[in-house]
Amino acid sequence: MLRLVVFIASVVFLGHGSAMSAVASGGTLKDLYFGEALYYAYQKEYFDAISRLDTELSQYYGLDEPNLNSLYHHIDNAEFSVGDFELYYRMHTRAGRAIKAVIEGNVDESVRNEAIYRLAKIYYQKQQPLNALHTIERLDGKVPERLRYAEPFLRAQIYMANGKFTDAINLLKDIEGADSLKGYSGYNLGVAMFQSGSEEDGIAQLGKVGQISASKDEVKAMRDKANLVLGFRLLEDEHPAEAKQYLERVRLKGPFSNKALLGAGWAAAANGEYDRALVPWTMLAERNITDKSVQEVMLGVPYAYAKLNIHGKAAVLYGKALDSYSKEIERLDSSITSIRQGNFLKAVIREELKKDKNWLVNLRELPDTPETYYLTQMMASHDFQESLKNYFDLSELEKKLEYWADYLGAYEDIIKIRAAYYEPLLPEIEAQFRALDSKMKLRLEQRDKLDKRLKKMLVSPRPDFLMTADERLMIIKISQAENNLKKRGVTDDVTRQRVARLNGVIDWNIKTEYQDRFTRATEHLQELDKHIEKLQEDYNSFVRTRQAASQSYKGYNKPIQQLRIKIDHALEKIKVLMARQGHMIEVMAINELELRRQRLEEYQVKARFAMAESYDRASKAKQEQQKEGSSQ
Amino acid sequence: MKKVIRQFFLLFCVSMMVAVVNAEQVTKEQIKGLDEQVQDIKKDVLRISAELNQLEETLLFPSNTQIAFFVSLAKGSGFEPDAIKLKLDDKDVAHHIYSYKEVEALRSGGVQRVFTGNVRRGQHSLQVSIIGKSGGSKKTDIKTFTLAKGVGPQFVEIKLNGSGIEFRDW
Numbered sequence: 184m185l186r187l188v189v190f191i192a193s194v195v196f197l198g199h200g201s202a203m204s205a206v207a208s209g210g211t212l213k214d215l216y217f218g219e220a221l222y223y224a225y226q227k228e229y230f231d232a233i234s235r236l237d238t239e240l241s242q243y244y245g246l247d248e249p250n251l252n253s254l255y256h257h258i259d260n261a262e263f264s265v266g267d268f269e270l271y272y273r274m275h276t277r278a279g280r281a282i283k284a285v286i287e288g289n290v291d292e293s294v295r296n297e298a299i300y301r302l303a304k305i306y307y308q309k310q311q312p313l314n315a316l317h318t319i320e321r322l323d324g325k326v327p328e329r330l331r332y333a334e335p336f337l338r339a340q341i342y343m344a345n346g347k348f349t350d351a352i353n354l355l356k357d358i359e360g361a362d363s364l365k366g367y368s369g370y371n372l373g374v375a376m377f378q379s380g381s382e383e384d385g386i387a388q389l390g391k392v393g394q395i396s397a398s399k400d401e402v403k404a405m406r407d408k409a410n411l412v413l414g415f416r417l418l419e420d421e422h423p424a425e426a427k428q429y430l431e432r433v434r435l436k437g438p439f440s441n442k443a444l445l446g447a448g449w450a451a452a453a454n455g456e457y458d459r460a461l462v463p464w465t466m467l468a469e470r471n472i473t474d475k476s477v478q479e480v481m482l483g484v485p486y487a488y489a490k491l492n493i494h495g496k497a498a499v500l501y502g503k504a505l506d507s508y509s510k511e512i513e514r515l516d517s518s519i520t521s522i523r524q525g526n527f528l529k530a531v532i533r534e535e536l537k538k539d540k541n542w543l544v545n546l547r548e549l550p551d552t553p554e555t556y557y558l559t560q561m562m563a564s565h566d567f568q569e570s571l572k573n574y575f576d577l578s579e580l581e582k583k584l585e586y587w588a589d590y591l592g593a594y595e596d597i598i599k600i601r602a603a604y605y606e607p608l609l610p611e612i613e614a615q616f617r618a619l620d621s622k623m624k625l626r627l628e629q630r631d632k633l634d635k636r637l638k639k640m641l642v643s644p645r646p647d648f649l650m651t652a653d654e655r656l657m658i659i660k661i662s663q664a665e666n667n668l669k670k671r672g673v674t675d676d677v678t679r680q681r682v683a684r685l686n687g688v689i690d691w692n693i694k695t696e697y698q699d700r701f702t703r704a705t706e707h708l709q710e711l712d713k714h715i716e717k718l719q720e721d722y723n724s725f726v727r728t729r730q731a732a733s734q735s736y737k738g739y740n741k742p743i744q745q746l747r748i749k750i751d752h753a754l755e756k757i758k759v760l761m762a763r764q765g766h767m768i769e770v771m772a773i774n775e776l777e778l779r780r781q782r783l784e785e786y787q788v789k790a791r792f793a794m795a796e797s798y799d800r801a802s803k804a805k806q807e808q809q810k811e812g813s814s815q
Numbered sequence: 816m817k818k819v820i821r822q823f824f825l826l827f828c829v830s831m832m833v834a835v836v837n838a839e840q841v842t843k844e845q846i847k848g849l850d851e852q853v854q855d856i857k858k859d860v861l862r863i864s865a866e867l868n869q870l871e872e873t874l875l876f877p878s879n880t881q882i883a884f885f886v887s888l889a890k891g892s893g894f895e896p897d898a899i900k901l902k903l904d905d906k907d908v909a910h911h912i913y914s915y916k917e918v919e920a921l922r923s924g925g926v927q928r929v930f931t932g933n934v935r936r937g938q939h940s941l942q943v944s945i946i947g948k949s950g951g952s953k954k955t956d957i958k959t960f961t962l963a964k965g966v967g968p969q970f971v972e973i974k975l976n977g978s979g980i981e982f983r984d985w
Binding site for chain 1: 839840841843845846849850851852853854856857858859860861863864865866867868869870871873874875877879880883885887916917919920921923924925926927928936966970972985
């Protein structure tokens, strides 16, 4: 019984803990792609969430200056989130590795402590209590505020799993009042007390949890569980009157109501109050026949009638129980046959399941689906649930890979079309480009020369460099005229002075206008720079376009080929794994159903004997009545 | 009587704890071993997915022409989108009808990439039409945004709130 208590406490905790709340705690979103990963995660599309975040993280770490990237603002959160998504996608090994990398990295104390907490939680969930203990004991210093209660709660769970009940009790007492753990901490405290041998304290503690006020369904369920566990424990210790009060506190519509009704009946029966036992048992007997408690109570009800000496009714009810058991055995047989035919696995991967998570459960109500008739009972096993999820994930991966293989075909078509379009065009474009390229280089050299000259003129002015074309022409003409005059022997002063005046006018102009001319030349160069900038832009754009054109179809064959091989290889592996996982699920399901069948057969034997006995007693009672009647 | 009760009681306990003992057994080791192999194949497929994403981006959406539009919900806006339609340079490029799960994901802070495509450098007009509910009443809105596509990839966030649509060029 104690083992049962611990089992329940662990399962509840697994369902309760959620790392998702930490995912979106980064405040304002500063990276759209991180937001996109969250978008998928919030829809429980963890494969897509991991895939997107992985791509973002690998790009981030490939940057020379990652602090300039928008993911920088979320990097700690992104690292944790990818670990969280992996956990939700049941990739515990990889999640553990990612979190270990955070612990060993150069991070803040609180980030490191959060990582330690998460790693310890993984170990705990994967039933490695010693590793969990060693990990949680590495916590040192500041723990993030949001883990204020979650951390001691996990630590207490780990202590319990390692047999350190006193330490667990001390921790759980401190956090019992935390609203976020309402019901859970108190329940586990009760369990720890039982396990440490403090029977009375345990009873008082579970009794307290069994009376907490609750508005949330999960807390109500914890309250029911505390009452149920306590009730059965007291029943086992032969205190049926006390057990009854706890069992009667369990809600009639909760997940534990069937077991509680069964127990309440046995508590009354143990006190010899068979008429009172009939109240919960009759109620239970009308519920879903696939439930173990309901099947069991079908023997309980006639048993109580027999004890009340109503043997006729008891015999009839034993007969009804026999009919029900026969029908259920038939159903179990058809369920087993259908599962063996592979129908259960087909139902598990149907598309409807993605749209409605209750679809599989609803399916069992349909008459032509015997394979899922006992699904709820089979789902009670954690291993079965996990195996089912794995099978579903494998099937999803298989679909993805098949789509991707098709994509690759489409990509190859695109590449062919692009090659057919660009290949005839590119040689001509290339020739034009080369001509343009050499022209451009020449003009750029000329511009640079001008720039250098102007810069030099700032230090050593050269007015002659800024002469106009007319002035240059005039100087040439004057020089020619001077030469002609010399040849003709005209050397008189008047003529020489006239020539010198002409030269002087030009010299005067270029020297007096030098500053203006220099300014204009600089302005012209700036104007030229604008044109050159535009030209450079067009040139770059042309280069990019030309590069994009050739890159749009060149160099893809090898990666596509490699991807195809990888996809084919993964598909082969998935098919093998699906077959193995599918077989395992079928074996687990059939084993469970056969066990149920075996139990029903045992009930049948008991019911037959009890029915015969009841008939005997009923007929004896009738005979006695008749005797009494005739003697009177 | 106590004996009978104990017998039923034991049956109950056993039914809750007992492991299946039957013809073909599934051991914990087998379950664990297979689970590890499933984890390995998930890792392989994620790696393939990353490579495929990279290939898709370079082949279909090169950085010089890439443009992507993202939809987000303003915090606490109370707006629930039903459908969105996007026109880029007067051409319909995307439309989406939101499921309950998607609206919840947006509300929780997720961002939806609604369109990825290619455009040339320069000015482009993006028109967004949205239908949804705000404060229990139906709400529709249409807004246009002019974006300047540069050399690198261009991202535009379309933020929806109760009072209308906001754009942010990233």
